[in-house]
Amino acid sequence: MTLIQTPFGFASTAAEVAESIELRGRRAVVTGASSGIGVETARALASTGAEVTLAVRDVAAGERTAKDITASTGSTAVRVAELDLTDPASIAAFTSAWDGPLHVLVANAGVMASPDQYTEQGWEWQFATNHIGHFLLATGLYPALAADGSARVVVVSSSGHQLSPVVFDDVNFAFRRYDPWLAYGQSKTANVLFAVEATRRWARDGITANAVMPGGIFTNLQRHTSGRGSGTVPPELMKTPEQGAATSVLVATSPLLEGIGGRYFVDCAETPTIDRRGEAPQLHGVARYALDPDGAARLWNLTEDLVRA
Template structure:
């Protein structure tokens, strides 16, 4: 299978990727769109003429961001809606309140390496936020995505997925000592596996899902790491939020990805599959276990069981 390449790369910005794209009459949702790369993803999509909904925990921050995006793009169709991915009731309220088709869903919100914490349902916080919440959101919006006929789901993962596969027998660290980076890695692997299985299950509806690695960017995501992230990314490989949003926007809009799903992109191109860390350039490479179709199906079934319990 030939890896998908594009005219864009490491230094490309979301605005450059979106330039010339017309999504007038289309609708998009971006989670975590009140800060970091979520803002720039939403801004670029708004610049294409799409109606963009910022799905955020902090509505006041979202309203401030919406005004900024409207001012910079001229868009009059930037909406704000409350969404707490750790609260199934909040996700259900969002999905039940959605009316009409949805063209693009960008599962952007996330947490990284936070101290040990669990939701009221007993779910480990990173797995709950990064994976389960977006699983509930995507499945809850399935009919809206299907109504579009060629909808795309963009799942923001990370090269951190190489830190851990999904440990199916203990996703909530009931028997393992909690490690914030292993928990983060597991949740980011889950993001990729979700894209694989969503594409398989929803192919008949014209829905495709892909995972992206945005790159190393200093944002609020690093709030639990003294602003350093993993501390392993060389300065020359750090990106601005505008550059970090580029791959998400490309996967959401590029005609080169029409009908393409279940893949992993970094620096605006599909990245190779690897079997051990270090086989690809820094911040590139997708672990084979993250693309495993059997693992993807198993994760879907596991998640359905968790949310039903």
């Protein structure tokens, strides 16, 4: 299978990727869109003419971001809606309130290397936020995505997925000593596996899902790591938020990806599969276990069991 390449790369910005895209009359949702690369993803999508909903926990911060996006793009079709990905009731309220087709869903919100913490349901916090919450959101919005006819789901993963596969027998660290980086890695692997299985299940409805690695960017995501993230990315490979949002916007909008799903993109291009990493995760490369179709189906079934329990 030939890897997908595009005219864009490491230094491209979200605005550059979106420059020639026309999405007037279409609708998009971006989670975690009140800070970091979520803001720039939403800004670029708004510049295409799409109606963009900022799905955020902090509505006041979302409103400030919406005003900023309107001021910079001229788009008045920027909405704000409350969404807490650790609260199934909040997700259900968001999805039940949605009316009409949805063209783009960007599962962007996330947490990194957070302390040992659990939701009311007993779900490990990073797995809950990064995977289960977005699973409930995407499946809840499935009718809207299907109604569009050519919808795209973008799942923001990370090279951190190379730190751990999904440990199916103990996703909530009930029998393992909690490790914030292994928990993060597991949740980011789950993001990729979700894209693989969503594409398989929903292809008949014209829905595709892909995962992206945005790159190393200093944002609020690093709040649990003293602002350093993993500390393994060389300074010359760090990106601005505008550059970090470019791959998400490309996967959400590029005609080159029409009908393409279940893949993993870095620096605006599909990245090779790897079977071994070095001492630290590689910025390029996706672990083979993250693209495994059997693992993807197993994760989907496990997640359905967890949310039904």
